[in-house]
Amino acid sequence: MRRPIVVAALAGSLLVPASGAQEAPNLERRLSLVVGPLFIAQRDEQASPVRYGGATPFLQVTYATRTNRRRVELRVGGATGTLRSALTGAYDLPRQRTWRGWVELEYARRLRASDSRTRLLFGGLIAARGTLIHHLYDVPGSNDGGYAFFGTILGPVVAIERMIGEHTTLKARLGIPVLALIGRPYSVFYPLYIDHPPRAGGLRIRVATVDAFQAADFTAACAAMLRPGAELVVGYHLVVERYRDVQPFRFASQGVSLALALRLGGAQ
Amino acid sequence: MTRPLAGVAAATALAVGCTGLLLAPDGALDRPALFEHVWRDVDRQYALFALKAVNWDSLHDVYAPRAAQAASDDDLADAIGAMLRELRDVHVGLYVGLRAYVYRDSRPAFFDSAVVHGRYVADARPAPNGRLRFGHAGPDVGYVWIPNFRGSGFGTDLDAALAQLGDVRGLIVDVRHSRGGEGQNSLAIARRFADRSRVYGFVQFRDGPGHDDFSTVAPQEVSPAGTRRFSGPVAVLTNRRSVSATEWLVLAMRVLPTVTVVGDSTAGGSGHVLPRELPNGWTYSFSISLWHAPDSGPFEEMGLAPDVWVRGSAEELAAGRDAALDTALAVVRRAMQE
Numbered sequence: 041m042r043r044p045i046v047v048a049a050l051a052g053s054l055l056v057p058a059s060g061a062q063e064a065p066n067l068e069r070r071l072s073l074v075v076g077p078l079f080i081a082q083r084d085e086q087a088s089p090v091r092y093g094g095a096t097p098f099l100q101v102t103y104a105t106r107t108n109r110r111r112v113e114l115r116v117g118g119a120t121g122t123l124r125s126a127l128t129g130a131y132d133l134p135r136q137r138t139w140r141g142w143v144e145l146e147y148a149r150r151l152r153a154s155d156s157r158t159r160l161l162f163g164g165l166i167a168a169r170g171t172l173i174h175h176l177y178d179v180p181g182s183n184d185g186g187y188a189f190f191g192t193i194l195g196p197v198v199a200i201e202r203m204i205g206e207h208t209t210l211k212a213r214l215g216i217p218v219l220a221l222i223g224r225p226y227s228v229f230y231p232l233y234i235d236h237p238p239r240a241g242g243l244r245i246r247v248a249t250v251d252a253f254q255a256a257d258f259t260a261a262c263a264a265m266l267r268p269g270a271e272l273v274v275g276y277h278l279v280v281e282r283y284r285d286v287q288p289f290r291f292a293s294q295g296v297s298l299a300l301a302l303r304l305g306g307a308q
Numbered sequence: 309m310t311r312p313l314a315g316v317a318a319a320t321a322l323a324v325g326c327t328g329l330l331l332a333p334d335g336a337l338d339r340p341a342l343f344e345h346v347w348r349d350v351d352r353q354y355a356l357f358a359l360k361a362v363n364w365d366s367l368h369d370v371y372a373p374r375a376a377q378a379a380s381d382d383d384l385a386d387a388i389g390a391m392l393r394e395l396r397d398v399h400v401g402l403y404v405g406l407r408a409y410v411y412r413d414s415r416p417a418f419f420d421s422a423v424v425h426g427r428y429v430a431d432a433r434p435a436p437n438g439r440l441r442f443g444h445a446g447p448d449v450g451y452v453w454i455p456n457f458r459g460s461g462f463g464t465d466l467d468a469a470l471a472q473l474g475d476v477r478g479l480i481v482d483v484r485h486s487r488g489g490e491g492q493n494s495l496a497i498a499r500r501f502a503d504r505s506r507v508y509g510f511v512q513f514r515d516g517p518g519h520d521d522f523s524t525v526a527p528q529e530v531s532p533a534g535t536r537r538f539s540g541p542v543a544v545l546t547n548r549r550s551v552s553a554t555e556w557l558v559l560a561m562r563v564l565p566t567v568t569v570v571g572d573s574t575a576g577g578s579g580h581v582l583p584r585e586l587p588n589g590w591t592y593s594f595s596i597s598l599w600h601a602p603d604s605g606p607f608e609e610m611g612l613a614p615d616v617w618v619r620g621s622a623e624e625l626a627a628g629r630d631a632a633l634d635t636a637l638a639v640v641r642r643a644m645q646e
Contacts, residue, residue: 079324079327081327081330089585089587090587127587128589179591226514226515227513227514227596244515276323286517293327294323294327294330296324
């Protein structure tokens with residue numbers, strides 16, 4: 041029952057008449073460079089039943105176009121670092137070298153209920169996210185293991201933006217994937233299986249609904265205008281993912297970021 | 309304004325410090341749960357059930373009660389270790405601190421490096437990276453001993469050894485009692501003897517929850533590499549303790565026209581090893597791939613048979629004689645005369 045409701049809501053969001061339909065498009069394009077530390081915790085039961093975690097730097101480039109009525113945002117980012125075992129708490133063996141990357145496209149339309157200082161938006165998100173894990177074990181005479189989890193997700197997004205000063209805006213958004221294509225090598229991920237990688241096997245792609253894949257991502261940000269056309273954005277990012285299958289995977293990350301957003305053209 | 313910002317910063321710092329709490333707790337640490345974790349993991353990942361003709365479900369019925377009744381961690385390790393030994397796989401083991409619960413191959417193997425270096429290869433010396441020892445087993449026959457394939461620098465070590473051995477016309481590569489290591493090192497050695505690209509084996513990985521779920525058969529090739537290729541006759545010496553990545557070397561060498569394998573069959577520990585860990589800190593490992601020789605199929609447990617069979621004996625070794633090495637020398641010299 042849950043699934044049709046969510047899908048209907050997502051489809052409906054794209055049909056909702058935008059507020060102020062008589063307004064001019066007033067197109068604005070912005071490019072942002074987002075950097076900061078990302079605090080990751082993950083448990084890939086293909087690799088280990090133990091949780092691994094740690095801080096890594098992350099980088100994201102965001103390209104956004106917006107009018108009074110809608111917002112489209114493309115985000116491309118990644119992070120890499122070494123995670124330690126929750127069991128040992130140390131960075132010696134065992135440890136995980138992790139790469140996390142994402143490409144996200146988000147479309148949101150302004151809802152009619154918005155007032156002059158507050159914008160409510162509703163829309164959809166399609167995103168491809170991947171996690172690679174090079175696991176170094178503390179087993180006598182052992183090889184390393186390579187593991188991977190890829191997800192292409194689709195789901196609704198809600199967002200709110202509120203001006204709290206003449207040049208300062210608070211923003212928050214929440215995305216809840218309802219459908220996912222999960223790519224998961226059954227055993228070791230060959231390109232990361234450093235020892236004598238064979239040319240065999242590959243990804244298994246499965247369609248997962250919220251029964252098997254639960255996730256959410258939340259972003260909050262405070263944007264302050266430095267000068268016309270340039271903003272400094274302080275942000276907080278939360279992503280949680282849980283995949284229940286014969287190959288369970290759990291991932292959570294929280295990040296704080298600093299971003300410089302530059303207007304490329306369009307209205308002020 | 310400062311106070312709310314400081315509050316937000318503090319809350320954010322607290323939140324990001326607790327990222328791990330967003331995941332459910334790690335697996336249970338009680339003894340039956342640990343046993344079940346190992347049994348289920350092996351059930352889902354181990355590649356050689358069919359070859360071993362082992363009924364894994366029945367082994368669960370046998371050992372799960374032992375694990376449930378374990379009065380101590382030692383008892384639990386004994387139960388898990390005994391269950392894993394039933395697979396008769398040298399790559400399968402449980403490691404608890406300094407204790408290893410592994411399958412020991414009891415078949416005889418006779419090799420003593422002291423006899424080789426004392427009587428046959430008096431000028432044996434290590435190569436620059438220390439990965440192998442080399443010298444002369446005769447005026448025009450070189451000798452290379454590779455005790456394992458762990459670390460790096462194997463290819464360059466062999467290049468250096470061949471350069472220093474000068475114009476030897478035949479070579480003996482001794483991998484008896486060689487305990488394996490990384491497959492890329494085996495291949496680095498074999499490529500110094502390859503005349504062209506040749507398929508030397510096929511590999512399949514376990515690729516699904518069913519015991520018969522495998523990836524497609526992938527051919528493995530050995531192709532020429534290195535600063536110097538040795539094109540003269542080569543004897544590769546093997547025995548029942550030549551295991552794992554060492555067997556991949558033998559597999560790659562035996563398809564080359566200049567190579568004769570002399571000695572006893574190899575150990576038959578063919579698969580890639582997947583290490584694992586338990587929430588209580590114990591570790592274990594097992595095989596996740598199935599290798600096939602091009603001519604004879606899977607060689608797990610039975611090993612790769614030599615071209616010329618010589619096992620030797622403890623008495624011969626005690627008398628300072630290495631029968632397999634004598635035969636290898638004869639094989640190489642005969643080939644040099646042809």
